[in-house]
Amino acid sequence: MEHSFIDRYSSLQSPVHDLDARAKTIAAVSFCIVVVTTPPHQLLAFVIYAGFLVWIGALARIPLAYVLKRAALVLPFSAMVALGLPFFGGGPKTMILGLELSTRGLWVLAGAAMKSFLGAAMLILLMSTTHFSSLLAGLRGLHVPALFIDLLALTYRYLFVLIDETMRLKRAAVARGYRPRWLPQAVIIGRLIGSLFVRSYERAERVYGAMVLRGYTGLIPAAAPLRFHTTDGLVIAAFVPLIIAVRILAR
Amino acid sequence: MHIPDGFVSGSINAVTALGSAGTIGVSLWQVRRSLEKQAFKIPLLATTAAFVFAAQMLNFPIGGGTSGHFLGAVTAAALLGPFDACIVMTLVLVIQGLFFADGGITALGTNILNMGVIGGIGGYLVMRGFRSFLPTGRPGYVLSAAVASWVSVVLASSACALELALSGTSPLKIALPAMAGTHAIIGIGEALIAAAVLTAVAVARPDIIPEWARIKPAQLTQAPVVRRRRVWALVAGGAITALILAVFLSPFASTAPDGLERVAEDRHFIENAAPDKSRPWKWSLFPDYSVGRIKHEGVSTGTAGFIGTIIIFGAGFALIKLINRRPDEE
Amino acid sequence: MSKGDLAIEVAGLQYAYHDGTKALRNFSLGVRAGESVCIAGPNGAGKSTLLLCLAGLLTGTGRIHVGARGFSDSRADAPNPAVFGLVFQDPDDQLFCPTVGEDVAFGPRNQHRSEEEVQKLVGESLAAVGLAGYQSRSGHHLSEGEKKRIAIAAVLACQPEIIALDEPWASLDGRAAHAVTGILEKFTGTKLVVTQDLYHAVLVCDRLVMMDEGSVVADGPIVDLLADSALLEEHGIGFGTGAPPTKGSQ
Numbered sequence: 001m002e003h004s005f006i007d008r009y010s011s012l013q014s015p016v017h018d019l020d021a022r023a024k025t026i027a028a029v030s031f032c033i034v035v036v037t038t039p040p041h042q043l044l045a046f047v048i049y050a051g052f053l054v055w056i057g058a059l060a061r062i063p064l065a066y067v068l069k070r071a072a073l074v075l076p077f078s079a080m081v082a083l084g085l086p087f088f089g090g091g092p093k094t095m096i097l098g099l100e101l102s103t104r105g106l107w108v109l110a111g112a113a114m115k116s117f118l119g120a121a122m123l124i125l126l127m128s129t130t131h132f133s134s135l136l137a138g139l140r141g142l143h144v145p146a147l148f149i150d151l152l153a154l155t156y157r158y159l160f161v162l163i164d165e166t167m168r169l170k171r172a173a174v175a176r177g178y179r180p181r182w183l184p185q186a187v188i189i190g191r192l193i194g195s196l197f198v199r200s201y202e203r204a205e206r207v208y209g210a211m212v213l214r215g216y217t218g219l220i221p222a223a224a225p226l227r228f229h230t231t232d233g234l235v236i237a238a239f240v241p242l243i244i245a246v247r248i249l250a251r
Numbered sequence: 252m253h254i255p256d257g258f259v260s261g262s263i264n265a266v267t268a269l270g271s272a273g274t275i276g277v278s279l280w281q282v283r284r285s286l287e288k289q290a291f292k293i294p295l296l297a298t299t300a301a302f303v304f305a306a307q308m309l310n311f312p313i314g315g316g317t318s319g320h321f322l323g324a325v326t327a328a329a330l331l332g333p334f335d336a337c338i339v340m341t342l343v344l345v346i347q348g349l350f351f352a353d354g355g356i357t358a359l360g361t362n363i364l365n366m367g368v369i370g371g372i373g374g375y376l377v378m379r380g381f382r383s384f385l386p387t388g389r390p391g392y393v394l395s396a397a398v399a400s401w402v403s404v405v406l407a408s409s410a411c412a413l414e415l416a417l418s419g420t421s422p423l424k425i426a427l428p429a430m431a432g433t434h435a436i437i438g439i440g441e442a443l444i445a446a447a448v449l450t451a452v453a454v455a456r457p458d459i460i461p462e463w464a465r466i467k468p469a470q471l472t473q474a475p476v477v478r479r480r481r482v483w484a485l486v487a488g489g490a491i492t493a494l495i496l497a498v499f500l501s502p503f504a505s506t507a508p509d510g511l512e513r514v515a516e517d518r519h520f521i522e523n524a525a526p527d528k529s530r531p532w533k534w535s536l537f538p539d540y541s542v543g544r545i546k547h548e549g550v551s552t553g554t555a556g557f558i559g560t561i562i563i564f565g566a567g568f569a570l571i572k573l574i575n576r577r578p579d580e581e
Numbered sequence: 582m583s584k585g586d587l588a589i590e591v592a593g594l595q596y597a598y599h600d601g602t603k604a605l606r607n608f609s610l611g612v613r614a615g616e617s618v619c620i621a622g623p624n625g626a627g628k629s630t631l632l633l634c635l636a637g638l639l640t641g642t643g644r645i646h647v648g649a650r651g652f653s654d655s656r657a658d659a660p661n662p663a664v665f666g667l668v669f670q671d672p673d674d675q676l677f678c679p680t681v682g683e684d685v686a687f688g689p690r691n692q693h694r695s696e697e698e699v700q701k702l703v704g705e706s707l708a709a710v711g712l713a714g715y716q717s718r719s720g721h722h723l724s725e726g727e728k729k730r731i732a733i734a735a736v737l738a739c740q741p742e743i744i745a746l747d748e749p750w751a752s753l754d755g756r757a758a759h760a761v762t763g764i765l766e767k768f769t770g771t772k773l774v775v776t777q778d779l780y781h782a783v784l785v786c787d788r789l790v791m792m793d794e795g796s797v798v799a800d801g802p803i804v805d806l807l808a809d810s811a812l813l814e815e816h817g818i819g820f821g822t823g824a825p826p827t828k829g830s831q
Contacts, residue, residue: 007350029356036357037261070352074255108420115257120352127350132719133679135349147279147293148338153679154297155304155342156350160721161673162298162305170309180318186311186440190447193306193321197330197448198455200302204294206674209638211294214739215662215691218286218293220678294677458599 009062009128016060016129021138023232028126030240032119034247040111045250046118052243053121062128071121078113132156150220158203166196253347253362254411256355260418267414268360274368275341278334296335299327300342307343311440319437322407324370325378325400326445329392330452330459333375340367361414365407374403380491392464393449400445401438408434494561588614588743588771589635589647596630596641604630605641606795614742617765617772619782619803622792623817628775629670631792632745635773636660636667648742662688666741670748672728673720681707681723681731682716688739706734710764726757733764745773750781779807779818791816 010017016024031049038045057067093100130138133153140149169192178188208216259267282292303323310318323343328336344362348354354362378399385391412426420426449460457465589612596605604627612618620628633639635647637660648664669675678684685706689699707713710730723731729749736744749765750758758781765772765785776782782789782803789806791799793816799806806812 032256032356033261036256036264036355073352074355077255077258112255112257112420116255116355119256119355119357123349123352123356127352131717132350133683136679145276145279147283148275150293151297151300151338151342152345154294154677155300155346157677157679157720158298158301158673159304159346162301163308166305166308180310180312183311183313183436183440184443186443187447189309189311189321189440190444191451193309193444194448194451195455196306197299197302197452198459200298201295201452201456201459203674204291204298206669206671207294207298207677208291209633209636210669210675211677211687212290212638213636213660213662213665213667214688214735216290216687217691218290220293221687221690 007127007130007132009060009066010131012061012129014060014129016056016125019129019235020228020232021130021134022141022228023235024126024130025135025138025142026236027239028122031122031243034243035118035122036115038115038247040107040114042247042251045246046114048246048250049118049243053118053125056125060125060129062125067121067124067128070124071117074116074120075113077116078109082109146219153220154207158200158207161203162196162200165199166192169196253344253354254358254414256357258355258418258420259358259361259414260420261357263414263418264357264361266360267364271341271360271363271368274337274372275363278337278341281334282338292335295331296338296342299331299335300339300346303327303339303343304346311444313433313436313440317433319433319440321444322366322370322400322404322441324366324407325374325396325403325441326448328371328375329378329396329399329445329449333372336371336375337367340371361411365410365414369410370403370407373406374399377402377491387463388466389450389453389460389464392453392460393446396449397442397446401435401442404434404438404441405431586614587646588612588616589773590644591635591646592644594631594634594641594643594645596627596634596639603795605634608643608792608796610790610797610800612771612773614771615769616788617786618774618788618790619779619786620773620775620790620792621777621779621782621818622798625794626792627795628792629747632667632747632773632775635745636665662736662739662741663692664742666736666739666744668732668736668744668746668749670751672725672732675732675735676720676728679719680716681712681718681720684720684731685716685735685738688735692739702738702740706738707731709737709767710734711760724757726753726760729753729757729761730764733761737768741770743771743773744768745775747775748777749774750776750778777818783807791818793817 031052035046035049038049040046053067054064057064092103094103094106095101096106127135136149136153139152140146173188173192178185180189282296285292306321306323308320310320313319324336324340327339331339341363344354344359344366348356348359348362378395381395381398382391385395408430409427412421412423412430415421415426416423453460453464589610591608591610594605594608595603597603608627608631620631622628630639634641634645637647648661676684678687682703685703686699689702694702703716704713707715710733712727712730712734715727715731720728720731733746733749746765749761753761758778762781762784765774772786774782774786786803789799789801789803790797791806791812798816799812
């Protein structure tokens with residue numbers, strides 16, 4: 001079954017692709033943290049943040065439309081905030097389309113929308129420029145517990161297998177007339193999910209057997225560790241303070 | 252319920268991240284401890300996480316054209332235990348956040364706290380609590396898991412609403428009814444699915460289910476659960492209910508004066524009650540049901556309610572212990 | 582282990598599942614080093630269970646002796662990949678690492694070899710299955726035939742004395758099946774192949790052991806047994822229409 005993988009472009013060649021995964025992860029996370037802590041009315045800062053992302057994307061040769069389209073998937077969440085707008089109570093109001101809305105509420109909405117969009121876009125850029133296994137090696141290098149990394153790797157490996165099985169089971173149910181119309185029909189989904197769990201459990205048993213047969217004793221042996229180059233260090237030394245500077249200065 | 256970046260404030264994210272990291276650390280530690288005897292856990296946790304991820308993709312209708320989806324935290328806890336369930340949910344959330352841009356990186360700690368810790372471990376505690384009401388065997392297992400599933404969904408979404416309110420993103424009186432309200436209905440689906448899943452597993456692979464849960468309905472010949480446990484369970488159930496009411500519903504209590512107060516106002520004798528109405532009693536712990544330092548009215552009331560309930564239960568418990576002390580125990 | 586010594590010796594093996602169904606009844610078998618044996622039989626005959634017992638993943642009663650070091654009843658030895666390698670029917674069960682290279686390296690790394698040795702073995706194993714250079718590819722992007730071959734490579738990288746395969750040709754197209762046959766022909770150790778695909782089995786194996794309901798019902802040179810169509814039919818082994826091909830004709 002065809003899956004849209006977020007690391008679709010991770011095999012391209014570019015200066016960004018060549019950077020150490022740890023450097024990229026640190027840069028991405030710092031960026032997100034700085035963006036999230038920026039007050040919404042610092043519009044200039046947000047414009048600069050967006051500019052950064054466009055520049056990185058261009059450097060990495062990732063199509064802009066792809067990033068925009070995927071990042072836009074977070075925008076519906078802002079609708080939830082929008083619901084609360086009229087109720088922010090007190091304070092000055094702004095007129096929009098004949099409705100009197102709280103100014104403060106509008107800023108909150110704008111902030112949430114911008115931050116979630118930029119955060120998602122940064123993440124998409126990170127995943128588009130880093131191989132999955134390099135990312136895991138990078139996280140291991142950043143002292144995320146090895147056990148958790150092994151679990152992440154295995155989970156990701158069997159994710160699409162499970163998704164395919166789920167879709168097959170669902171198709172089989174639909175082919176036998178399943179049309180979900182009301183809540184109690186959730187039980188049917190439940191039986192499907194139950195069968196899915198048994199399958200996933202039995203898959204785990206077989207995989208465990210395969211692992212034992214190749215000498216597994218509890219921890220998956222690690223590949224050679226990553227080597228940090230000077231370029232990587234420079235990138236972080238430049239990028240992180242720069243972003244923080246934007247946050248502080250761009251008002 | 253997967254909160255993106257920018258909806259929850261940095262400080263709350265920092266606090267929840269710490270809490271989540273701590274819980275995950277404990278969970279990982281207990282997995283590593285048992286690794287020698289249970290190396291099977293590694294592939295099992297991974298395939299279960301993949302399973303939860305896939306299962307969350309199936310929607311069910313909840314009316315009004317909207318649909319909800321399965322969370323799976325309590326179901327995982329019922330099958331694997333609370334800490335393993337927490338790891339499973341964390342794996343799901345990390346993969347959703349990192350690889351599918353579903354849920355912000357900065358909000359990861361918050362999401363894990365809501366769905367992994369509150370949903371998984373909290374839900375498991377609720378399940379244990381209800382379980383003591385019910386006889387051992389499959390019906391008890393399935394029923395307690397179903398109820399706990401509903402509770403976990405409502406609690407997790409309420410926590411989410413609380414975090415949004417504390418961040419100033421969405422006022423509590425919008426967020427909480429919206430979140431808790433919709434999730435009270437989605438929770439029914441969650442409960443139904445949990446029941447169906449656990450029953451299906453119990454039938455197909457009884458060796459996966461915990462031992463006490465394997466007894467089939469037809470084979471229940473055991474004596475009913477010891478009375479004392481039932482009383483404790485009743486107390487626990489009552490306490491939890493009281494806490495939920497105090498914390499989540501009291502902020503919405505009407506601020507209009509109650510019967511007596513109203514009459515007192517109308518008849519103008521309310522001034523006789525106390526010279527300073529805002530501090531009716533000089534030594535009051537929670538004047539007018541509020542906690543002084545917390546500015547947000549709703550949280551203030553809720554916190555007062557929480558602490559008050561604990562105090563009442565504690566006092567009641569101590570009192571009963573005192574009364575019940577038999578002469579020969581002196 | 583020199584040619585002619587017994588590589589596998591099974592005597593009186595019994596195995597029953599939790600619910601009581603007997604998968605193996607008084608099963609006995611002797612296989613010499615370097616032999617290529619095909620194990621065939623109807624569904625439910627116990628063929629896969631036999632492989633799991635030989636690998637050491639399941640413990641039955643009776644005597645099993647595999648490789649230079651034997652397992653006995655007490656199953657004191659853990660499965661040893663340097664002795665017995667098992668290729669499962671579903672390659673997805675065996676490819677559990679993010680990249681092909683890591684999967685093939687998994688076995689050698691657990692055998693505590695140096696990283697250099699490991700990489701060399703990975704390169705050789707992938708070349709042996711005709712997929713040189715696949716190290717950085719990721720498992721779930723591959724075709725069924727490629728996955729099957731990588732699984733074989735992953736087992737070969739452990740350098741086992743004995744290799745057992747459960748339905749190696751299942752769900753493979755002609756080209757992929759041909760590639761697998763080629764790989765098996767080149768392997769010089771002892772081979773056990775469980776399969777329904779007798780057409781390909783003939784090209785790889787000299788001897789056929791027929792199983793039904795948990796025990797051996799026939800054991801002899803493969804070409805002779807396949808000519809006995811009454812025997813095949815009695816034990817539910819299909820061969821399609823026409824006379825079975827003889828070894829040497831492709």
